[in-house]
Amino acid sequence: DIVMTQSPDSLAVSLGERATINCKSSQSVLYSSNNKNSLAWYQQKTGQPPKLLIYSASTRESGVPDRFSGSGSGTDFTLTISSLQAEDVAVYYCQQYYSTPNSFGQGTKLEIK
Protein backbone atom coordinates (compact mmCIF):
# COMPACT_ATOMS: atom_id res chain seq x y z
CA ASP A 1 0.00 0.00 0.00
CA ILE A 2 1.17 3.55 -0.68
CA VAL A 3 1.75 5.64 2.45
CA MET A 4 1.21 9.38 2.25
CA THR A 5 3.07 11.62 4.69
CA GLN A 6 2.33 15.32 5.07
CA SER A 7 4.44 18.01 6.66
CA PRO A 8 4.06 19.91 8.81
CA ASP A 9 1.24 18.53 10.97
CA SER A 10 0.18 22.08 11.77
CA LEU A 11 1.01 25.50 10.44
CA ALA A 12 0.26 29.07 11.51
CA VAL A 13 0.55 31.79 8.87
CA SER A 14 -0.27 35.50 8.92
CA LEU A 15 -3.09 36.82 6.79
CA GLY A 16 -1.85 37.68 3.32
CA GLU A 17 1.25 35.53 3.66
CA ARG A 18 2.10 32.33 1.80
CA ALA A 19 1.28 28.91 3.22
CA THR A 20 3.04 25.78 1.99
CA ILE A 21 2.08 22.19 2.75
CA ASN A 22 4.15 19.22 1.65
CA CYS A 23 3.09 15.68 0.82
CA LYS A 24 5.34 12.72 0.17
CA SER A 25 4.27 9.33 -1.17
CA SER A 26 6.10 6.08 -0.38
CA GLN A 27 6.25 5.30 -4.09
CA SER A 28 5.77 7.23 -7.31
CA VAL A 29 2.20 8.13 -8.28
CA LEU A 30 3.14 9.24 -11.78
CA TYR A 31 1.45 7.38 -14.61
CA SER A 32 4.05 7.10 -17.37
CA SER A 33 1.33 6.41 -19.96
CA ASN A 34 -0.14 9.92 -19.70
CA ASN A 35 2.51 11.70 -17.61
CA LYS A 36 -0.08 12.62 -14.98
CA ASN A 37 0.33 12.33 -11.23
CA SER A 38 -2.56 10.68 -9.39
CA LEU A 39 -2.49 13.14 -6.53
CA ALA A 40 -5.32 15.27 -5.14
CA TRP A 41 -5.62 17.92 -2.42
CA TYR A 42 -8.68 18.52 -0.23
CA GLN A 43 -9.69 21.20 2.24
CA GLN A 44 -11.84 20.28 5.23
CA LYS A 45 -13.36 22.95 7.42
CA THR A 46 -14.70 22.08 10.86
CA GLY A 47 -17.95 20.17 10.71
CA GLN A 48 -17.95 19.95 6.91
CA PRO A 49 -17.07 17.25 4.39
CA PRO A 50 -13.82 17.63 2.49
CA LYS A 51 -13.74 19.79 -0.63
CA LEU A 52 -11.62 18.97 -3.68
CA LEU A 53 -9.10 21.70 -4.46
CA ILE A 54 -6.58 20.14 -6.83
CA TYR A 55 -6.32 16.92 -8.85
CA SER A 56 -3.63 15.51 -11.10
CA ALA A 57 -1.25 17.28 -8.70
CA SER A 58 -1.70 20.70 -10.29
CA THR A 59 -5.14 21.04 -11.89
CA ARG A 60 -7.38 23.36 -9.94
CA GLU A 61 -10.97 22.19 -9.55
CA SER A 62 -13.60 24.48 -11.01
CA GLY A 63 -14.50 27.34 -8.68
CA VAL A 64 -11.38 27.04 -6.51
CA PRO A 65 -9.66 30.43 -6.03
CA ASP A 66 -6.43 30.84 -7.94
CA ARG A 67 -4.48 31.54 -4.75
CA PHE A 68 -4.47 27.73 -4.36
CA SER A 69 -1.90 25.91 -6.47
CA GLY A 70 -0.39 22.44 -6.56
CA SER A 71 2.99 21.32 -7.77
CA GLY A 72 5.35 18.37 -7.74
CA SER A 73 5.76 15.04 -9.44
CA GLY A 74 6.60 11.44 -8.67
CA THR A 75 6.77 11.26 -4.88
CA ASP A 76 6.99 14.88 -3.69
CA PHE A 77 4.15 17.36 -3.86
CA THR A 78 3.28 20.80 -2.53
CA LEU A 79 0.07 22.74 -1.96
CA THR A 80 0.62 26.49 -1.87
CA ILE A 81 -1.80 29.18 -0.78
CA SER A 82 -0.27 32.35 -2.15
CA SER A 83 -2.00 34.86 0.11
CA LEU A 84 -3.76 33.39 3.13
CA GLN A 85 -7.33 34.48 3.76
CA ALA A 86 -9.31 34.00 6.97
CA GLU A 87 -11.62 31.52 5.23
CA ASP A 88 -8.66 29.24 4.43
CA VAL A 89 -8.45 28.03 8.04
CA ALA A 90 -8.98 24.29 7.69
CA VAL A 91 -7.30 20.90 7.64
CA TYR A 92 -5.72 20.01 4.31
CA TYR A 93 -5.27 16.45 3.04
CA CYS A 94 -3.39 15.00 0.12
CA GLN A 95 -4.59 11.76 -1.47
CA GLN A 96 -3.02 9.35 -3.92
CA TYR A 97 -5.35 7.55 -6.32
CA TYR A 98 -2.61 5.81 -8.30
CA SER A 99 -3.43 2.46 -6.75
CA THR A 100 -6.01 0.95 -4.46
CA PRO A 101 -6.39 1.23 -1.61
CA ASN A 102 -6.17 4.90 -2.39
CA SER A 103 -4.79 6.68 0.67
CA PHE A 104 -4.74 10.05 2.37
CA GLY A 105 -2.07 11.92 4.24
CA GLN A 106 -2.62 12.47 7.95
CA GLY A 107 -3.71 16.07 7.40
CA THR A 108 -2.18 19.49 8.04
CA LYS A 109 -4.02 21.94 10.26
CA LEU A 110 -3.71 25.51 8.98
CA GLU A 111 -4.35 28.40 11.35
CA ILE A 112 -3.96 32.15 11.35
CA LYS A 113 -0.93 33.54 13.19
Place this chain on the structure above:
Amino acid sequence: QVQLVQSGAEVKKPGSSVNVSCKPSGGTFSSYAISWVRQAPGQGLEWMGGIIPIIGTTIYAQKFQGRVKISTNESTSTTYMELSSLRSEDTAVFYCARGPGWFFVNWGQGTLVTVSS
Protein backbone atom coordinates in the same frame (compact mmCIF):
# COMPACT_ATOMS: atom_id res chain seq x y z
CA GLN B 1 -23.53 20.60 -9.20
CA VAL B 2 -24.50 17.13 -8.07
CA GLN B 3 -25.06 16.81 -4.35
CA LEU B 4 -24.95 13.54 -2.50
CA VAL B 5 -27.57 13.08 0.23
CA GLN B 6 -26.87 10.53 2.95
CA SER B 7 -29.12 8.87 5.50
CA GLY B 8 -29.25 10.07 9.07
CA ALA B 9 -27.21 9.37 12.19
CA GLU B 10 -27.28 5.91 13.72
CA VAL B 11 -26.57 4.45 17.15
CA LYS B 12 -25.64 0.77 17.11
CA LYS B 13 -24.68 -1.95 19.57
CA PRO B 14 -21.32 -3.70 19.30
CA GLY B 15 -21.56 -6.72 17.02
CA SER B 16 -24.44 -5.34 15.00
CA SER B 17 -24.49 -3.93 11.46
CA VAL B 18 -25.23 -0.52 10.02
CA ASN B 19 -26.49 0.40 6.58
CA VAL B 20 -25.86 3.92 5.27
CA SER B 21 -27.37 5.20 2.04
CA CYS B 22 -26.24 7.83 -0.46
CA LYS B 23 -28.30 9.30 -3.27
CA PRO B 24 -27.36 11.96 -5.79
CA SER B 25 -29.79 14.88 -5.79
CA GLY B 26 -31.52 15.17 -9.14
CA GLY B 27 -29.94 11.89 -9.26
CA THR B 28 -29.17 9.26 -11.70
CA PHE B 29 -26.17 7.11 -11.95
CA SER B 30 -23.35 8.17 -14.14
CA SER B 31 -20.13 6.49 -15.02
CA TYR B 32 -18.60 8.04 -11.89
CA ALA B 33 -17.38 5.80 -9.11
CA ILE B 34 -18.82 6.19 -5.62
CA SER B 35 -16.60 5.57 -2.63
CA TRP B 36 -17.08 5.43 1.11
CA VAL B 37 -14.64 7.21 3.41
CA ARG B 38 -14.47 6.89 7.18
CA GLN B 39 -13.40 9.63 9.57
CA ALA B 40 -13.10 8.76 13.25
CA PRO B 41 -13.55 11.63 15.73
CA GLY B 42 -10.66 14.08 15.44
CA GLN B 43 -8.90 11.81 12.96
CA GLY B 44 -8.09 11.74 9.25
CA LEU B 45 -9.74 10.26 6.20
CA GLU B 46 -9.74 6.54 5.42
CA TRP B 47 -10.98 5.03 2.17
CA MET B 48 -13.09 1.93 2.73
CA GLY B 49 -14.04 0.92 -0.77
CA GLY B 50 -16.03 1.92 -3.80
CA ILE B 51 -18.33 0.93 -6.62
CA ILE B 52 -18.80 1.92 -10.23
CA PRO B 53 -22.61 1.79 -10.37
CA ILE B 54 -22.96 1.62 -14.13
CA ILE B 55 -21.07 -1.67 -14.26
CA GLY B 56 -21.51 -2.84 -10.66
CA THR B 57 -17.80 -3.33 -10.01
CA THR B 58 -16.81 -3.06 -6.35
CA ILE B 59 -13.42 -2.82 -4.71
CA TYR B 60 -12.64 -2.82 -1.00
CA ALA B 61 -9.72 -1.83 1.14
CA GLN B 62 -8.21 -4.96 2.61
CA LYS B 63 -8.65 -3.56 6.10
CA PHE B 64 -12.44 -3.71 5.69
CA GLN B 65 -12.65 -6.77 3.46
CA GLY B 66 -15.21 -9.22 4.78
CA ARG B 67 -16.91 -6.59 6.98
CA VAL B 68 -18.07 -4.06 4.40
CA LYS B 69 -20.44 -4.40 1.50
CA ILE B 70 -21.12 -1.64 -1.02
CA SER B 71 -24.07 -1.97 -3.35
CA THR B 72 -26.38 0.05 -5.55
CA ASN B 73 -30.06 0.06 -6.38
CA GLU B 74 -30.41 1.20 -9.96
CA SER B 75 -34.12 1.83 -9.70
CA THR B 76 -33.64 4.36 -6.90
CA SER B 77 -30.14 5.53 -7.89
CA THR B 78 -29.04 4.87 -4.32
CA THR B 79 -25.73 3.48 -3.12
CA TYR B 80 -25.47 1.62 0.18
CA MET B 81 -22.62 0.84 2.54
CA GLU B 82 -23.17 -1.93 5.05
CA LEU B 83 -20.58 -2.40 7.81
CA SER B 84 -20.96 -5.46 10.01
CA SER B 85 -19.48 -6.72 13.28
CA LEU B 86 -19.39 -3.19 14.60
CA ARG B 87 -17.02 -2.31 17.43
CA SER B 88 -16.48 0.88 19.38
CA GLU B 89 -13.55 1.83 17.13
CA ASP B 90 -16.00 2.07 14.22
CA THR B 91 -17.59 5.15 15.77
CA ALA B 92 -17.05 7.68 13.02
CA VAL B 93 -18.54 9.88 10.35
CA PHE B 94 -18.97 7.98 7.12
CA TYR B 95 -18.95 9.92 3.85
CA CYS B 96 -19.95 8.87 0.39
CA ALA B 97 -17.95 10.59 -2.32
CA ARG B 98 -18.13 10.59 -6.10
CA GLY B 99 -15.61 11.20 -8.81
CA PRO B 100 -14.43 10.32 -12.30
CA GLY B 101 -12.15 7.77 -10.74
CA TRP B 102 -10.84 7.37 -7.26
CA PHE B 103 -10.54 11.06 -6.45
CA PHE B 104 -13.62 12.81 -5.19
CA VAL B 105 -15.39 15.79 -6.71
CA ASN B 106 -18.64 15.51 -4.76
CA TRP B 107 -19.12 14.52 -1.12
CA GLY B 108 -22.16 13.65 0.96
CA GLN B 109 -22.86 15.54 4.17
CA GLY B 110 -21.64 12.64 6.27
CA THR B 111 -23.41 10.16 8.53
CA LEU B 112 -22.37 9.79 12.17
CA VAL B 113 -22.43 6.19 13.34
CA THR B 114 -22.00 5.72 17.08
CA VAL B 115 -21.22 2.24 18.36
CA SER B 116 -22.01 1.92 22.04
CA SER B 117 -23.36 -0.65 24.42
